Structures are given as structure tokens and as C-alpha cells.
Amino acid sequence: MKQKVYPSLDAAVADVPDGARIMFGGFGGAGFPNNLIQALARKGTKNITAISNNCGTREGELGLMFKNNQVKHVIASFPGPHANHFQDRYAAKEVTLELVPQGILCERMRAAAAGLTGFYTTVGVGTEVAGGKEERVIGGDRCILEMPIHADYAFIKAQKADELGNLTYRLAARNFNPIMAMAAKTTIVEAEEIVPVGSIDPENVITPAIFVHRIVQAKGLRYAG
Amino acid sequence: MPGDASQEKPVAAKPRLTREQIAQRAARELTDGAYVNLGWGIPNLIAEYLPKGITVHFHSENGILGMGPRAKPGQEDFDQVDAMKVPVTLIPGASFFHQADAHLMTRGGHLDVAVLGGFQVSEKGDLANWKIPGAKGSGGIGGAMDIAAGAKTLIVCMEHTTKDGAPKIVKQCTYPLTGLACVDVIVTDLAVIDVKPEGLVLREVAPGWTAEEVQKATGAPLIAKSRVAEITFV
Numbered sequence: 001m002k003q004k005v006y007p008s009l010d011a012a013v014a015d016v017p018d019g020a021r022i023m024f025g026g027f028g029g030a031g032f033p034n035n036l037i038q039a040l041a042r043k044g045t046k047n048i049t050a051i052s053n054n055c056g057t058r059e060g061e062l063g064l065m066f067k068n069n070q071v072k073h074v075i076a077s078f079p080g081p082h083a084n085h086f087q088d089r090y091a092a093k094e095v096t097l098e099l100v101p102q103g104i105l106c107e108r109m110r111a112a113a114a115g116l117t118g119f120y121t122t123v124g125v126g127t128e129v130a131g132g133k134e135e136r137v138i139g140g141d142r143c144i145l146e147m148p149i150h151a152d153y154a155f156i157k158a159q160k161a162d163e164l165g166n167l168t169y170r171l172a173a174r175n176f177n178p179i180m181a182m183a184a185k186t187t188i189v190e191a192e193e194i195v196p197v198g199s200i201d202p203e204n205v206i207t208p209a210i211f212v213h214r215i216v217q218a219k220g221l222r223y224a225g
Numbered sequence: 226m227p228g229d230a231s232q233e234k235p236v237a238a239k240p241r242l243t244r245e246q247i248a249q250r251a252a253r254e255l256t257d258g259a260y261v262n263l264g265w266g267i268p269n270l271i272a273e274y275l276p277k278g279i280t281v282h283f284h285s286e287n288g289i290l291g292m293g294p295r296a297k298p299g300q301e302d303f304d305q306v307d308a309m310k311v312p313v314t315l316i317p318g319a320s321f322f323h324q325a326d327a328h329l330m331t332r333g334g335h336l337d338v339a340v341l342g343g344f345q346v347s348e349k350g351d352l353a354n355w356k357i358p359g360a361k362g363s364g365g366i367g368g369a370m371d372i373a374a375g376a377k378t379l380i381v382c383m384e385h386t387t388k389d390g391a392p393k394i395v396k397q398c399t400y401p402l403t404g405l406a407c408v409d410v411i412v413t414d415l416a417v418i419d420v421k422p423e424g425l426v427l428r429e430v431a432p433g434w435t436a437e438e439v440q441k442a443t444g445a446p447l448i449a450k451s452r453v454a455e456i457t458f459v
Contacts, residue, residue: 027287027324028310029303053324054365078365087362097363102286103328103371110325123332123374126351126405129366142405171304171321175287178323206323222303 004165005194005215009039012188012216016045016153023109023154023180024052024062031173032061033155034221035190040155041065047072051109051151053102053176055079055086060223062086071095075149077102101129104146106179112148113182120145154184157220158207161191162198165212166205174206181211190218239438241385241414242431242456249274250429250456251340251382251412255281259337260290260330262372264354265309266342267382280316284336286368288327291319308368331368332375339376341369343383343411345398348445350408350420352381353400364401373404385413385442392444394418394425415439417456424448429456 006012013036016022022040026032041064048071055076056063065071066085075098079086089095100108101123111119120143124130134145156177159170167189169177181187194217242250248270255261255271257279263269272294275281283292285307292307293314301312330336345353352373356364373379386392394411411418416439417429427449430439436449 028306028308030287030306031304076365078367079363080365090363091361099364099366101366101370102324102368103332106323106325106328121332121374123370123404125374127370127402129370171302172285172287172289172306173304174321175324179325 001164001197004213005163009035009190009216009218010042012036012214013039013043013045016040016043018045019047019049020045020153021049021051021151023151023176023184024050025154025156025175025177025180026061027053027175028172029057029222029224030171031157031169031175031177033157033190034061034223035218036155036188036216037062037064038221041068041070044068044070046070049073049075051075051149051180053077053105055083057082057223058084066095069094074098075100075105077105099129105149106176108146108149109151109179109183111146112150113179116148118145118147149183151180151184152186154180154187156181156187156189156207156212158189158191160193160195160200161189161212161215162195162200162209163215164197165189165209165215166200167191167207167212168200168204169206178207181207186213187211188214188216190216192220193217239433240431243414245270245274246458247382247412247414249458250417251380252276254378254380254410254412255279255338258282260284260335262286262331262336262339262376264339264341264369264372268340268342269309271340271382282316282318284327284330285313286324286327286331286372288322288324289313289315289319290322290330291316328368328371331372334375334377336372336376338378338380339372340380340382341372341403343381343393343408344400345393345395346381346383346408346411346420347398348394348396348420348425350406351398352379352403352408353398354381354403356401358400366403369403373407378409379407380410380412381408382412385415385439392442395444415442418447421448427453429454431456
């Protein structure tokens with residue numbers, strides 16, 4: 001069996017190069033791969049394009065990436081009320097931002113995962129997000145063309161992984177993680193618990209192992225606020 | 226409708242509904258069994274004021290259907306939070322799913338009602354609720370555009386005017402838009418208004434207010450019956 005379990009967080013992110021496009025799971029303080037983010041901070045990868053719902057909670061979550069000036073571009077739906085490190089870099093024009101409606105962010109990643117080359121939607125028609133996008137009328141509705149969002153890596157937080165990479169998540173910590181896990185070329189998972197193959201009931205697998213490339217055990221980290 | 230100013234209380238001094246009362250009035254638009262998404266701000270207060278005896282299935286964009294009240298102190302689970310990061314409880318029959326399915330529900334017309342806050346609503350039902358022009362920082366859209374585009378019924382809860390007294394219900398939005406022609410009902414501290422093909426129909430006014438006074442505080446024409454009911458509270 002191909003070995004997907006990595007001995008350490010640092011080993012799991014050791015090859016992430018400058019300029020990488022990385023998806024980060026998490027929403028509302030739940031389901032963030034905070035241990036992997038810290039490992040990436042230690043490695044010091046620069047010029048990252050970060051794809052995530054928000055832009056950190058003070059120094060927590062993606063906040064650390066902005067504090068360290070490791071990110072040059074963000075694709076996000078809601079930077080968030082405590083994303084002060086991001087806002088500082090944004091105001092200083094050290095980072096650029098593409099704001100995407102949250103569900104469209106999901107579907108653009110899912111399009112990448114599914115091998116689809118784009119889709120039309122009524123969401124955002126007539127708003128700032130429609131700027132520069134092809135518009136057409138389908139079934140009487142104005143629609144805009146949205147393109148897939150691809151990534152080199154996805155950083156994922158799971159509750160349980162088996163050694164093959166089948167994943168489960170806990171409660172609403174699932175959020176963006178299963179979508180991002182499917183969309184990236186290389187999916188790196190920090191899991192609270194790694195269990196032998198066969199110990200997750202196949203009916204309960206949420207992310208099938210085909211989407212997972214690296215697994216590392218780490219006790220979840222959470223930031224308040 | 227200019228009246229005799231000496232006999233009228235100045236409009237600005239008349240009591241308006243509180244944020245809680247706006248939520249309480251909006252809660253009465255919800256029906257038994259409805260699947261409902263509540264946005265930030267006043268809409269988030271609505272769950273406290275559900276009419277007795279009805280069950281509403283609250284949806285959260287991070288992948289929960291069947292949210293109950295906020296978790297009591299000491300019983301919070303921070304993996305079970307609503308869209309405002311607040312730990313919540315679940316009602317029997319609740320479920321979890323990922324964010325794409327959560328927005329499939331908002332966009333795909335599966336939610337019966339969504340309630341959002343608003344900065345401006347136009348007479349055509351356009352909504353602006355995510356960015357104030359000139360405000361510091363990047364702004365953020367979150368799920369509002371998906372929700373606005375897809376809910377079967379979209380209710381907007383907001384104050385009728387800005388802090389400076391400018392109307393928030395306008396002929397055309399000047400703030401960055403969230404969605405075009407998406408609002409169905411507006412509940413404010415002065416009125417309940419239906420957005421109809423013929424225009425903005427004044428359904429109810431705040432206690433003590435007349436249709437004429439509400440019109441003065443509104444930046445677009447209101448269609449009013451000769452007698453408009455007052456908002457009542459039980």
C-alpha cells in the first residue's frame with residue numbers, strides 16, 4: 001500500500017514551493033488546518049495564492065500567513081471582522097483580493113474537482129462580482145460565466161483518517177473541507193486521529209481516499225474569537 | 226401630504242420599533258415547517274420570537290439544518306457554530322453537510338424564506354447589504370449573494386432610515402449591490418412593505434405613524450390603501 005501517512009507536519013508541507021496555490025478549509029473557527037498552517041509558516045513559503053472563505057482571526061488561522069507576509073493573492077468570500085493582518089497588508093497593497101460569493105466559491109472549486117470548465121449563474125448579476133465576466137441570458141435570466149478555481153494543494157482538517165485517506169469530519173467543522181479536498185492536485189490532511197484501513201464504516205466515509213494524498217496526525221488547534 | 230405642523234408631533238421624535246420588535250414582527254412571516262436562513266444583524270434575533278406552536282428548520286451556510294437556540298454557557302461545542310461563529314444547539318431531525326450543499330440549498334430555491342439585513346432596498350427590490358462606499362477595508366460578501374439569488378421569499382429587516390435620517394428604501398441603490406430584484410418583503414422600524422410588480426405596497430405602519438409620515442421617510446413612492454393597519458404585538 002502506498003504510504004500516505006507522514007511522520008510530521010513539517011514533512012507533510014516540505015515541498016510546498018513559493019507561488020503555490022493553496023486551499024485552506026475552515027469556517028467560523030471550526031475545521032481550520034491550523035497545525036498545517038503553522039508548519040507552512042515555519043517553512044516560510046512565499047507568494048502564496050490562498051483560497052479560503054476568510055482571512056484569519058487575528059494571528060490565528062490564515063492570520064499567521066498575512067502576519068508573515070507569505071500571501072500575495074487571496075480568493076475569499078468574507079475576510080472577516082478579525083482579519084486585521086490581512087486588512088493591513090491589503091491597505092498597504094501587499095496583497096490582492098478577489099471577493100467571491102460564498103456558494104460560488106464552493107461551486108468554482110467543485111467545477112475544478114469535477115473536470116468542468118465553467119458554469120453560468122444568476123448569482124452576482126448586476127453587482128461588482130460580475131465585472132469583466134461574460135454575461136448571457138439563459139431561460140430568460142441574466143447569468144454570468146464563472147470559471148473553475150484550481151489549486152496545487154488543499155490543507156484539510158479532518159476528525160478521523162484511515163491510513164488509506166478516507167476521512168470523516170466532526171459536526172460543522174466539515175464546511176469547506178470536503179470540497180477543497182476534491183479540488184486540489186495534492187491534498188494534505190491533518191487528522192485528530194489516524195486509524196487502520198477498514199475501521200471507518202464505508203457508509204460513513206465523507207471524503208473518499210482517492211482525493212487524499214498525505215495524512216498527518218495532529219491534535220486540533222483552535223483560536224478564540 | 227403636508228399637514229398642520231403645529232398639531233403634529235415631529236416625525237423624528239415619534240417612537241419607532243426597536244431592533245427586537247422588528248425581529249418580532251418579521252418572525253410572524255414564518256410558517257410551520259419552513260426552512261429558513263437568518264442573516265447577520267436584526268435577522269439573527271428572529272429565532273427568539275417564533276410564534277408559539279410552530280417548528281421552523283433553521284439553516285446555516287456552514288452546513289447545518291435544524292439549529293436550535295444558542296448553546297448555554299459551559300455547554301458550547303465550537304465545532305457546532307452558526308454563521309456568526311456562535312455555538313448553537315440542534316433540534317431533533319437536524320443534519321450536517323458541507324458548504325457546497327449548504328449553498329446548493331440557498332441558491333437552488335430549496336429554502337422557503339431567507340431574512341437578510343440591508344443598507345438599501347430599491348423600489349424594484351434590488352438589495353445592497355455588503356459594503357458601504359468609502360468604508361475602510363476590503364468588505365466581504367459571504368453567502369448574501371447566493372441567498373439573495375435563490376430564496377423563495379427574501380425578507381429584509383433594517384432600520385427605515387440611516388442614522389442621519391436618509392431613506393434606506395430608495396428609487397435606485399447607490400451602494401454596491403447584493404442582488405437585483407430579489408427582495409419580497411421589507412420589515413423596518415416604521416413599516417412592513419411588500420415589493421410587488423406594481424411597486425412598493427405599504428402593508429403595515431408602526432404604531433402611531435401614518436402612511437403619509439412613512440412616505441416622507443421613504444425615498445421611493447409607496448402604494449397605500451386608504452387605511453393601512455398598524456403593526457401589532459401580542
